[in-house]
Amino acid sequence: MTARTLLDKLWDAHEILRRADGASLLWVDRHLVHEGSHHAFGKIAERGLPVAEPGLTFGVVDHYAPTRGGPATPAIARMIATLEANAAAHGIRLFGLTDPGQGIVHVIGPEQGLTLPGLLINCGDSHTSTHGAFGALAFGIGATEVAHVLATQTIWQKRPAAMRITVDGRLGPGVGAKDLALAWIARLGADGARGHAIEYAGTAVRALSMEGRMTLCNLSIEGGARFGLIAPDETTFAYLKGRPHAPAGADWDRAVADWAALPSDPDAVFAREVTLDAAEIAPIVTWGTSPEEALPVTATVPDPAGLPPADAARVQASLDYMGLVPGRPLTSVAIDRVFIGSCTNARIEDLRAAAAVLAGRTSRVPGLVSPGSQAVKAQAEAEGLDRIFAQAGLDWVGAGCSMCVAMNGDSVGAGERCASSTNRNFRGRQGRDARTHLMSPAMVAAAAVTGHLADVRPLLAGRDAA
Amino acid sequence: MSGWARHEGLAVALDRENVDTDQLIPARFMSTPRAEGYGRFLLHDLRFDAGGAPVPSFVLNRAPGASVLVTRRNFGSGSSREAAVYALVDYGIRAVLAPSFGDIFASNAVNNGLLPARIEADAADALIAALGQGTAPATIDLAAGTATVGDTTLPFALDPVWREKLINGWDDIDLTRHHAAAIAAYRARLAADRAWAIPRGEHAR
Numbered sequence: 228m229t230a231r232t233l234l235d236k237l238w239d240a241h242e243i244l245r246r247a248d249g250a251s252l253l254w255v256d257r258h259l260v261h262e263g264s265h266h267a268f269g270k271i272a273e274r275g276l277p278v279a280e281p282g283l284t285f286g287v288v289d290h291y292a293p294t295r296g297g298p299a300t301p302a303i304a305r306m307i308a309t310l311e312a313n314a315a316a317h318g319i320r321l322f323g324l325t326d327p328g329q330g331i332v333h334v335i336g337p338e339q340g341l342t343l344p345g346l347l348i349n350c351g352d353s354h355t356s357t358h359g360a361f362g363a364l365a366f367g368i369g370a371t372e373v374a375h376v377l378a379t380q381t382i383w384q385k386r387p388a389a390m391r392i393t394v395d396g397r398l399g400p401g402v403g404a405k406d407l408a409l410a411w412i413a414r415l416g417a418d419g420a421r422g423h424a425i426e427y428a429g430t431a432v433r434a435l436s437m438e439g440r441m442t443l444c445n446l447s448i449e450g451g452a453r454f455g456l457i458a459p460d461e462t463t464f465a466y467l468k469g470r471p472h473a474p475a476g477a478d479w480d481r482a483v484a485d486w487a488a489l490p491s492d493p494d495a496v497f498a499r500e501v502t503l504d505a506a507e508i509a510p511i512v513t514w515g516t517s518p519e520e521a522l523p524v525t526a527t528v529p530d531p532a533g534l535p536p537a538d539a540a541r542v543q544a545s546l547d548y549m550g551l552v553p554g555r556p557l558t559s560v561a562i563d564r565v566f567i568g569s570c571t572n573a574r575i576e577d578l579r580a581a582a583a584v585l586a587g588r589t590s591r592v593p594g595l596v597s598p599g600s601q602a603v604k605a606q607a608e609a610e611g612l613d614r615i616f617a618q619a620g621l622d623w624v625g626a627g628c629s630m631c632v633a634m635n636g637d638s639v640g641a642g643e644r645c646a647s648s649t650n651r652n653f654r655g656r657q658g659r660d661a662r663t664h665l666m667s668p669a670m671v672a673a674a675a676v677t678g679h680l681a682d683v684r685p686l687l688a689g690r691d692a693a
Numbered sequence: 694m695s696g697w698a699r700h701e702g703l704a705v706a707l708d709r710e711n712v713d714t715d716q717l718i719p720a721r722f723m724s725t726p727r728a729e730g731y732g733r734f735l736l737h738d739l740r741f742d743a744g745g746a747p748v749p750s751f752v753l754n755r756a757p758g759a760s761v762l763v764t765r766r767n768f769g770s771g772s773s774r775e776a777a778v779y780a781l782v783d784y785g786i787r788a789v790l791a792p793s794f795g796d797i798f799a800s801n802a803v804n805n806g807l808l809p810a811r812i813e814a815d816a817a818d819a820l821i822a823a824l825g826q827g828t829a830p831a832t833i834d835l836a837a838g839t840a841t842v843g844d845t846t847l848p849f850a851l852d853p854v855w856r857e858k859l860i861n862g863w864d865d866i867d868l869t870r871h872h873a874a875a876i877a878a879y880r881a882r883l884a885a886d887r888a889w890a891i892p893r894g895e896h897a898r
Contacts, residue, residue, distance in 0.1 A: 240887075243879045244872060248854045252872060254879050256890050266727060266775065274866070283892070291724075302724040346890060353773040353797055369775035369801035371865070379869045381876055385854065417711055418767040418793050451770065453796045474889035482889035517711045517770075537818070541710050632772075634720045641743065653715040653771060655738050 230492035232389045233458050234424045237364040237489070241347045243381060250383050253364075257341055258284045258376045259332050259350035260319070262291045262306040267351065267373035268313040278317040280380040285341060286314040287322040289331045291635050292627030294597050299636030328471075330600020330626045333357040333445065333570035337437070338602055340470025344459035344486040349376050354570045354650065356447040360440035361467070362459035362489050367448065387454060388498040390423035391491075394431040396505035400692055401684040403580070404439035405572060405648070405667035407431070408446035409511040409521045411503060415450055417519040423499065424454035426491065431505035432457060437466040438576035445571045449518040449650060458490035512557060512680050513652045513665040515545035520652070524670065524682045528555050548654055549662050550642070557680050560664075563643040565594030565621070565675045566657070567668050569631035572648035573599030575606050577668040581648075582612045584672035584686050585619040591678035594621045594671075595637060597629040619675065633658050646674035694806050696862030697835070700787045702760030704831035704842045705752055706824035712736075712764060713771035714798060718780040731776060732783035752826055761831040762789045763820045763842065769798025769809070778805045788833045790840055790849065792817050803855045806862065808833060810840060810849035820845065835860055 231239070241253040258280075260267075271278070278284055291298070291306045298304035307324070314321035322329045328339055333354050336342040344362035348355060351373040358365035368382065376382055392411055412419065425447050427440075435443065440457050447455030464483055467473045474482045509523035520542075522529070528546070530553035531539040546553065551560065567573065567581050578598060596616045598604040604626055607613055613623045630637040631649040638658030639645045645663050648671045649656075652663040664680060669692070673683035722734040740751050747754045762781075768791040769777060778801045781789070788808035799809040810833070812820075820842050823829070829843035835856060840849050857863070869876075883890060 243875050246854075248857070250854050252869065252875075254876075254883070257892075263723065263774070269727070276866070306724050341892060343890070345887070351773055353771065355773075367773040367797055369773050369778070369797060369804065371775060371801065371804035375865050375869065378866050379876065380880075381869060383865055383869070385852070416767075417770055418795075421767075421793055421796060448771075448797075451767070451796065472892045474893060478889040478893070485887065485889070517713075517767075519711075544709075632720050634723070651713070651715065651771060653713045655719050656715045659719065659738055659743065 230495040232491040232495040232497065233362060233426055233456050233489055234389045237345065237347070238386050240345065241364065249385050251386060253347055253382050253384055255349050255376050255380050255382055256283060256346040257348045258380070259336060259348065260284060260286045260373065261289050261332055261352065262310045264351050264373050265306065265309050265313070266370035267377055270371070270374035271377050276378045278319065278377050281318040283380060284319045284377070285322070286310055286319050287332045287335060288324050288329060290628045290632060292324060292625065293635055294624035294627055294629050294637055303635060327601050330602065331570045331573065331628055334574060334599035334603065337361065337441065338470070338600055340467055340473030343467065343473065343482070344463060344489055349382060353448045354445050356453065356455040357441050357445040357570060359447070359455040360437060360444040360457050361463055362457060362486065364454065366453045387422055387424045389426065390420055390452070390499040390501070391426045391428055391497040392501045392503065393429040394427070394503045394505050395429040396431055397434070398431055398505045398508060401669060401687050402508055402510055403667050403669070404435055404442040406508050406511045407505070408443050409513065409518065409665065410508045411501065412446065412450040412518050413511070413521040415501065417449060417517045418451040420447065421451035423452050424456060425452045426456045426458070433460065436576055437462060438574040441574065442571055446650060459486045510667065510670050510683055512670065514549065514551060514557060516548055516652055516654050518652060518665060520545055521665070522557065524557055524680060526557055528553050528557060530554050558682065560680045561644070561678060562592055562646045562674050562680065564592050564639065564645050565590065565671050566630045566645055566647045566649065567671050568595065568597030568599070568629050569649040570599065571650040572668045573597060573603065575603050577648065578603065578607050578612050580692065581668040581672040582615040583690055583692055584669055584683060585676065586615050588619060588676045590620045590675035592675060594675055595624055595630055596621050597624050598626050600626050621675065630657055632656070639663070646671045646680065694862045694864060696860050697806065698860050699835065700760065700833040702787060702831055703758055703828045704761040704763055704824060705756045705759035705828050706821040707752060707762055707764040708821050710765040711767045711770055714769060714774050714777035714795070715771055717769065717777035718774065723774060723776050727779060730783050731779040732785065735780040735784040755826050756828045759828060760785050760787045761833065761842070762786050763817060763824060764789065764791045765817060766792045766814065768794050770795035773797045775801045775805070778802050778807055782807055788840070790817065790820070803858055806859060808835070808851070808859060810851060812840070812847060812849050816847050
């Protein structure tokens with residue numbers, strides 16, 4: 228039998244049939260829906276179709292979830308009510324606003340044990356790649372595809388090319404999965420992995436916790452890859468054991484045996500191979516309006532002069548939007564507010580990393596800390612992290628997508644500059660004319676206590692980096 | 694969705710890289726029912742100033758009525774929001790010519806009859822330079838895989854699966870329902886082969 232990649236094994240296990248033109252019909256083990264899925268529910272309603280597998284479909288309120296008090300506008304309330312009505316009408320388990328399991332879809336899937344190695348997981352959200360951290364085939368889909376999965380529990384897809392990013396060595400203190408992700412995206416470009424499924428490998432990836440692995444896989448889409456994958460191992464199994472919806476007893480043993488066979492065969496061939504040295508990665512911040520426009524925090528603002536004309540125009544446009552002057556140190560850029568949250572960096576480990584920097588210090592700017600789920604919120608409060616954030620002057624709020632996507636009313640004002648632990652520095656992402664700098668939660672904390680973009684490493688001197 | 698094989702219209706150039714889906718439609722408009730139309734939201738914050746007035750210099754305001762968009766790399770990157778495609782389609786765009794597209798955006802486009810046609814970066818440069826701030830007649834021939842903009846005819850790349858789908862206007866749900874027996878057989882095997890894949894808990898069934 229020919230050597231297979233993790234991608235091949237997952238694909239083969241889910242392929243119901245393949246057409247002559249190469250399109251595969253794949254079985255979907257988990258379908259996660261949210262308020263934005265209203266278009267898709269509307270499409271199946273138009274045709275009078277039921278949800279094919281309500282027991283494999285799970286709903287959550289996250290994109291429009293209020294983080295302080297009730298919904299900010301009637302339109303937001305309507306989006307939440309529509310999801311509640313659709314879930315009730317189709318018999319779908321909903322993690323609603325008052326459910327202790329509620330949170331961001333890509334945080335609660337793993338937390339609930341709904342996300343498992345060897346599954347195919349779809350959600351109408353591009354950051355569904357997050358779940359690939361468990362060795363699941365997980366990818367974001369659009370509304371027409373969501374309707375198709377609702378109606379058939381299957382999806383048509385062509386097998387992507389396999390790409391492996393190997394990161395060996397050790398990440399330095401204060402450097403984490405976010406920096407690793409931004410490093411490869413800066414090197415390969417925001418479309419550098421387009422058409423590919425990325426498998427992350429190497430000693431630095433193996434050393435990451437599940438939280439770190441989720442951050443890394445989450446950002447795959449920012450480099451153009453619809454799929455990010457990490458082979459499951461003991462770290463994965465330890466995270467999942469005992470989770471509410473994870474298998475138990477004999478099912479668990481059988482599952483672990485199956486999962487242990489998932490890693491790519493030693494002689495499997497990848498269409499593309501990229502390697503990075505973990506020791507060379509510094510804390511990274513974005514300076515522009517695409518995640519590829521990222522540099523070590525020790526660098527200076529890029530200068531369009533001397534670049535080829537097409538690149539110079541793009542860089543100049545980004546600098547104009549971001550209000551930056553070429554040649555200045557990035558650490559001289561003053562910020563107006565901070566945000567710690569999102570499906571990228573709002574898990575317990577992320578909050579611990581930010582709190583390690585903030586403890587006993589005061590933020591010079593206002594900011595929000597939005598935990599990724601109600602379970603993360605409870606855990607953080609049990610550890611006293613909420614008090615560290617509050618004493619630093621930051622607002623500790625409820626769980627949801629919040630200021631990452633600015634749909635629930637949490638937004639950054641026009642012209643304001645935000646240090647953010649999120650995933651997209653696109654124009655207008657956090658609010659019209661808002662300026663976003665992406666970085667790790669620890670780096671957001673460093674920006675908060677200094678009032679400007681800052682290297683977190685000196686601020687960790689004498690402290691446990693968590 | 695109705696299929697199409699040939700389109701004649703007007704081309705316009707959007708001289709930008711990385712036009713992401715947050716730019717194609719800002720998130721704050723996405724609670725709008727589709728029936729109200731999404732065309733007015735297309736590239737909203739580039740087309741309209743903070744007071745809602747059209748920005749005169751923006752190309753879609755200078756050259757209204759375009760149905761073919763020529764642009765730069767990584768068009769439609771970012772979020773999976775199909776609303777980005779709705780905004781283009783409802784505005785009247787039938788084809789986008791660019792060196793590369795976001796993968797999810799391209800799938801969404803084809804599901805709504807919008808052609809994501811990949812062209813060489815050099816060809817995009819030349820077309821964008823030739824169009825400038827104006828328009829030119831454009832013809833798309835899906836079967837031949839060619840686009841004509843002004844005097845230039847060039848080939849574009851498109852997955853053959855997607856070409857067939859655009860031409861035939863296929864609906865995937867209808868197609869898939871023909872495979873109901875194969876799906877049912879897979880579902881039956883699942884319980885035996887991967888029992889652990891069925892979620893445990895009080896709400897599992």
